[in-house]
Amino acid sequence: MAPRNASPKSTASASSSTSKPASSASSIASPVTSTPPTSIADESSVHSDNAKMDAPIDTVADTPATPTVPVAPVGPQSAQATPDTPASEGRRSVRSSRSTVVTYNVQMLAGTAIHTPTKYLEKHHKNVLHGAYEEAIPKHSVDTPPKKKRFRVQGEDLTDPVAAQLASETAQAAQRRRSSRVDLRKEALKNVTAAGEAVVRKGPEVLSNVASRVGRVLRDALATESESSSRSSKGSRSQPSTDSSAEPHDDEDDDENEDKYVKRREKQWETQGLYVGQHRELNPKLKESQNRLRRPRKVKEPKILPLPMFAGERMLSDDFQRDFKLPFDVYHPLPRRVKVEGWTRLSKNRFIGDASALWKHDKHDNSTCQCSPQDGCGENCHNRIMSYECNETNCRLSPDQCSNRPFAQLKIRAKGNGYDYGVEVMETADKGFGVRAMRSFEPNQIIVEYAGEIITQAECERRMKYIYKKDKVCFVDLVIRRGLTCTKCYYLMSFDNKMIIDATRGTIARFVNHSCEPNCGMFKWTVNGEPRMALFAGPRGIMTGEELTYDYNFDPFSHRSQQICRCGTRSCRGVLGPKPKYNPLERSFASTFLAGTKRKIAAVFGTNSVGNDSRMSSPSSQPSPKKRKLAPMAVAAVTKRENADARSAAEKEKMEREAKEQAEQRARREERIARRQSELVSSANAGEEGKEEEKRNSMPAAIGGLTRPSLPMKRTPRAVPRPGALKQKRRDFRGLTGLLGRKRGDGETAERSVEEEEVVEEEIVHEVMDVNITPASLRSAKKKMEVMGRSSQPSSASSAGSAKRSSGSVKSKGVKRRRTDVVNPIDSDGDVGMMEVDDDYNEAQPTKMANAGNMKAIRKSESGLTTRGAARFGALANESTSVWASVGKHVTAKRTEMTPVVKPTNRGKGLRDSRGMFIKKDAVAGPVVKGKMGKGKASGKLKA
Numbered sequence: 001m002a003p004r005n006a007s008p009k010s011t012a013s014a015s016s017s018t019s020k021p022a023s024s025a026s027s028i029a030s031p032v033t034s035t036p037p038t039s040i041a042d043e044s045s046v047h048s049d050n051a052k053m054d055a056p057i058d059t060v061a062d063t064p065a066t067p068t069v070p071v072a073p074v075g076p077q078s079a080q081a082t083p084d085t086p087a088s089e090g091r092r093s094v095r096s097s098r099s100t101v102v103t104y105n106v107q108m109l110a111g112t113a114i115h116t117p118t119k120y121l122e123k124h125h126k127n128v129l130h131g132a133y134e135e136a137i138p139k140h141s142v143d144t145p146p147k148k149k150r151f152r153v154q155g156e157d158l159t160d161p162v163a164a165q166l167a168s169e170t171a172q173a174a175q176r177r178r179s180s181r182v183d184l185r186k187e188a189l190k191n192v193t194a195a196g197e198a199v200v201r202k203g204p205e206v207l208s209n210v211a212s213r214v215g216r217v218l219r220d221a222l223a224t225e226s227e228s229s230s231r232s233s234k235g236s237r238s239q240p241s242t243d244s245s246a247e248p249h250d251d252e253d254d255d256e257n258e259d260k261y262v263k264r265r266e267k268q269w270e271t272q273g274l275y276v277g278q279h280r281e282l283n284p285k286l287k288e289s290q291n292r293l294r295r296p297r298k299v300k301e302p303k304i305l306p307l308p309m310f311a312g313e314r315m316l317s318d319d320f321q322r323d324f325k326l327p328f329d330v331y332h333p334l335p336r337r338v339k340v341e342g343w344t345r346l347s348k349n350r351f352i353g354d355a356s357a358l359w360k361h362d363k364h365d366n367s368t369c370q371c372s373p374q375d376g377c378g379e380n381c382h383n384r385i386m387s388y389e390c391n392e393t394n395c396r397l398s399p400d401q402c403s404n405r406p407f408a409q410l411k412i413r414a415k416g417n418g419y420d421y422g423v424e425v426m427e428t429a430d431k432g433f434g435v436r437a438m439r440s441f442e443p444n445q446i447i448v449e450y451a452g453e454i455i456t457q458a459e460c461e462r463r464m465k466y467i468y469k470k471d472k473v474c475f476v477d478l479v480i481r482r483g484l485t486c487t488k489c490y491y492l493m494s495f496d497n498k499m500i501i502d503a504t505r506g507t508i509a510r511f512v513n514h515s516c517e518p519n520c521g522m523f524k525w526t527v528n529g530e531p532r533m534a535l536f537a538g539p540r541g542i543m544t545g546e547e548l549t550y551d552y553n554f555d556p557f558s559h560r561s562q563q564i565c566r567c568g569t570r571s572c573r574g575v576l577g578p579k580p581k582y583n584p585l586e587r588s589f590a591s592t593f594l595a596g597t598k599r600k601i602a603a604v605f606g607t608n609s610v611g612n613d614s615r616m617s618s619p620s621s622q623p624s625p626k627k628r629k630l631a632p633m634a635v636a637a638v639t640k641r642e643n644a645d646a647r648s649a650a651e652k653e654k655m656e657r658e659a660k661e662q663a664e665q666r667a668r669r670e671e672r673i674a675r676r677q678s679e680l681v682s683s684a685n686a687g688e689e690g691k692e693e694e695k696r697n698s699m700p701a702a703i704g705g706l707t708r709p710s711l712p713m714k715r716t717p718r719a720v721p722r723p724g725a726l727k728q729k730r731r732d733f734r735g736l737t738g739l740l741g742r743k744r745g746d747g748e749t750a751e752r753s754v755e756e757e758e759v760v761e762e763e764i765v766h767e768v769m770d771v772n773i774t775p776a777s778l779r780s781a782k783k784k785m786e787v788m789g790r791s792s793q794p795s796s797a798s799s800a801g802s803a804k805r806s807s808g809s810v811k812s813k814g815v816k817r818r819r820t821d822v823v824n825p826i827d828s829d830g831d832v833g834m835m836e837v838d839d840d841y842n843e844a845q846p847t848k849m850a851n852a853g854n855m856k857a858i859r860k861s862e863s864g865l866t867t868r869g870a871a872r873f874g875a876l877a878n879e880s881t882s883v884w885a886s887v888g889k890h891v892t893a894k895r896t897e898m899t900p901v902v903k904p905t906n907r908g909k910g911l912r913d914s915r916g917m918f919i920k921k922d923a924v925a926g927p928v929v930k931g932k933m934g935k936g937k938a939s940g941k942l943k944a
């Protein structure tokens with residue numbers, strides 16, 4: 001054993017170590033040539049100012065390095081650390097005294113030392129001695145005091161390196177487990193106690209000292225904690241040069257740590273992920289950089305409600321409650337490839353045939369906006385309002401500033417991956433294919449374009465008739481045009497007056513299904529002067545995974561091909577397209593009944609009491625509030641139907657009114673006739689007896705007999721008919737009554753007795769002739785009678801007969817003039833339909849699609865009143881009954897004046913009738929007025 005003073009400088013070195021920081025203190029190791037290690041501990045304990053270690057085991061080392069190298073290496077670092085220490089001074093190194101002892105790194109041997117990255121392993125290997133110590137250490141370093149590491153366990157030095165290493169590891173483990181909080185609490189308690197005592201003793205002047213001390217302690221504790229946390233996070237990469245935790249704390253250390261105060265590291269949270277780029281103020285029409293600029297900087301997004309705001313926030317809000325749905329990429333992370341047979345994908349519109357030329361021809365309008373960069377073509381942009389996309393010609397903003405370029409945005413997005421594109425085909429349970437969102441969409445954001453082949457109406461009809469009709473696949477018809485009401489379905493959409501997009505070859509938008517509560521809308525925009533259709537998100541936006549739908553607004557013309565809607569929404573209309581509001585037949589009956597009742601009320605009270613209320617008088621003319629809510633197309637359709645209804649009701653009403661007026665007129669006439677006849681009779685009575693007798697003989701029996709006052713003066717010419725005329729007329733009447741009988745369907749006409757026939761005949765004559773009596777005709781008849789009474793020339797009868805003949809001839813001539821007549825019956829819709837009548841007078845061939853009005857005409861002519869029979873009937877018929885009675889080939893809805901026209905002529909003293917037949921002037925009763933012959937129908941009128 002070496003004496004204690006064998007190293008005279010040891011005391012100095014030990015004492016100096018206390019005055020220096022830990023690093024330098026520890027670097028002053030004992031010289032190599034020192035006393036044996038067994039004495040070192042004692043010596044150290046004697047000479048050191050430091051108290052015995054608080055901890056039972058502690059390590060004094062200048063470079064604690066990694067725990068894997070507990071054995072103090074002897075190397076240049078150690079040597080450099082003590083440049084001022086003479087080699088002969090200090091205590092001898094433990095290792096130098098046992099330089100031949102082979103040391104092993106237990107951790108290395110055990111394989112537990114490899115916790116460091118491989119790039120440090122080499123260094124470790126370098127630091128571990130293998131083989132003889134002398135071999136490993138260069139000669140010159142033998143003199144250099146090696147870095148000494150002393151292990152003290154309960155005041156004992158451990159000279160055995162293995163034991164020392166174990167002790168060191170134990171110490172380090174204990175150190176790691178030590179909590180700084182315990183220290184903090186202890187220190188605080190100590191300080192508070194000290195402060196309290198000091199205050200008691202010295203009063204408030206010491207308070208400041210105490211406060212500073214407390215503060216220092218707290219800072220120390222914080223620094224310690226942060227250091228340890230940073231060490232644990234950095235691992236072996238960021239090893240501090242000094243391990244203060246391995247050293248007992250003293251004031252000097254505190255001061256130093258104060259300088260090295262490190263702020264507590266904040267944990268970094270990821271703010272972006274699945275909903276990257278979506279923040280509350282995101283405007284999807286802008287680029288990310290623009291959005292960033294627009295984002296108000298002062299408003300801080302509360303972190304308590306994280307993204308996505310379009311799902312979470314909405315779900316939490318009261319007014320939009322719905323079940324939670326997992327985001328699309330969670331429940332279905334990979335896009336599913338659904339293969340659709342027979343779908344040729346197109347990404348943009350393609351013009352077919354004449355469509356292109358027609359398109360260019362029609363391309364005319366444009367729109368410009370005057371937005372400022374501050375506006376950014378927002379909601380007030382003129383182009384946006386007009387659904388025009390801004391571009392460099394119609395907007396002065398740059399693409400970055402302008403937010404009204406949805407199709408340009410779509411183009412950019414389409415170049416990205418599937419999630420950028422954002423939609424995919426899916427299979428639905430009961431609606432065939434559908435389209436689903438693979439990402440969320442902002443309210444009103446463009447989703448996908450509806451593109452395909454642009455065709456003309458004619459091409460559309462051709463395809464439907466000759467191509468799609470044959471297809472076995474049940475397609476879908478978006479627009480079913482007039483005359484093409486097949487139940488097969490097509491991907492056709494009308495988007496311009498004359499153009500149709502056929503998406504049989506087209507974009508994915510063709511698979512978007514219908515819903516009565518849709519989450520999207522299909523809108524037409526004009527892009528660079530060309531109309532384009534696209535699907536836009538609705539005002540609620542779209543959540544990832546939602547099925548996209550819009551309201552088809554099917555053309556209601558095709559009721560026959562209406563399909564059942566399976567959208568399953570609460571407000572489902574039941575069919576694809578507008579819901580039929582009522583059964584048109586029922587409605588017609590109801591409205592007719594209502595109108596009739598109202599008329600009767602008005603007739604009874606003599607006022608239009610109900611007519612003042614326009615809504616009551618025509619309920620269908622006023623749009624109900626419900627109707628206003630319908631889509632414009634549906635409203636138009638309903639209005640059209642209601643208008644047709646109203647028109648037919650009005651027509652019926654008119655006919656009834658006319659019939660009523662005529663009945664009244666007839667009654668008045670009869671009254672007048674009766675009065676005049678009685679006048680005539682009385683005047684006749686007052687005249688000479690012989691004259692009276694003569695008159696009575698010359699006058700027709702019917703007139704003579706007052707039993708039939710209704711038989712008018714017009715029968716007079718009949719009483720003196722031309723030869724065979726009456727016979728013919730009787731035959732006509734028989735035929736007519738037969739017709740009427742057939743029409744009535746009683747089938748008894750043939751068995752009627754002669755008397756009965758005569759009665760019927762007379763009734764008809766009465767009916768027919770009675771209504772032709774006008775005041776003028778009465779006057780003329782009176783004159784005629786006078787003439788007859790004066791001269792009783794047969795010419796009068798013959799002229800009258802010829803006049804009558806001419807009447808018939810006029811009518812028939814008007815018809816016979818042309819081989820084929822075209823007339824315009826006015827149908828119930830007020831349309832003019834064309835009817836072609838052939839030479840045989842039998843068939844009326846509709847050249848236009850039959851509608852309610854002209855079908856009625858056809859039915860009438862087919863129901864017994866053949867055109868020939870009707871012509872005869874019409875020849876006798878009056879104005880009021882001649883609506884459907886035709887003259888010759890005529891079938892007209894207009895009341896036709898059947899009275900012959902007599903034209904003046906300059907040939908002698910006669911006149912010409914409308915046939916051109918010469919009539920002697922004195923044979924014509926009454927003054928002659930000019931008339932005119934309509935082309936194909938008699939429109940002139942003889943006026944007295």
Ligand SMILES: C[S@@+](CC[C@H](N)C(=O)[O-])C[C@H]1O[C@@H](n2cnc3c(N)ncnc32)[C@H](O)[C@@H]1O
Binds near residue numbers: 430476491512515576
């Ligand atoms: C444009 S296509 C949509 C894609 C179609 N599902 C397919 O598989 O090709 C329209 C057709 O889908 C069906 N459909 C769409 N929405 C529907 C709904 N709400 N209820 C029932 N069928 C619907 C109808 O057959 C309709 O004619």
